[in-house]
Amino acid sequence: MERESFTNDQVEQGIGHFLSLSAAALAATCEWIMAADRGQLFLTDGARTLPEWLSAHFGWRHATAAQLVRVARRLGICPACADSSPRARSLSIRSIRSPSWPPRTPRMR
Numbered sequence: 001m002e003r004e005s006f007t008n009d010q011v012e013q014g015i016g017h018f019l020s021l022s023a024a025a026l027a028a029t030c031e032w033i034m035a036a037d038r039g040q041l042f043l044t045d046g047a048r049t050l051p052e053w054l055s056a057h058f059g060w061r062h063a064t065a066a067q068l069v070r071v072a073r074r075l076g077i078c079p080a081c082a083d084s085s086p087r088a089r090s091l092s093i094r095s096i097r098s099p100s101w102p103p104r105t106p107r108m109r
Contacts (some may be wrong), residue, residue, distance in 0.1 A: 003098065026071075029068065029072075030071055030072040030075050031072075033050070033054070033068055033072035034072045034073070034075070034076045036050060036053070036068065037050050037072065037076075038072065041053075042054075049067050050065075050069050051065035051066040051068075052065075054068070054069070
């Protein structure tokens with residue numbers, strides 16, 4: 001691909017599409033992680049923890065697996081945060097890890 005063959009708008013749109021797909025894939029991954037966690041599926045394979053099981057099965061670093069498990073569990077606690085609203089789609093792992101998570105809603109105050 002030649003750099004000059006794309007306009008700034010095309011690059012921005014392409015990156016936006018990719019990030020939307022990445023967010024959807026992360027959300028789906030978290031749903032599967034929540035299912036594995038609820039069913040304690042990792043125990044049947046002899047793993048002591050879910051992050052340990054994810055690391056062994058998918059080759060993820062333990063820290064990455066543990067982070068995804070924390071995100072999935074937090075989304076499980078706050079299902080409204082995992083819905084398909086524009087605010088939820090804009091969530092990132094960084095925002096979910098933050099000390100202010102979950103965000104306060106009028107009903108929570």
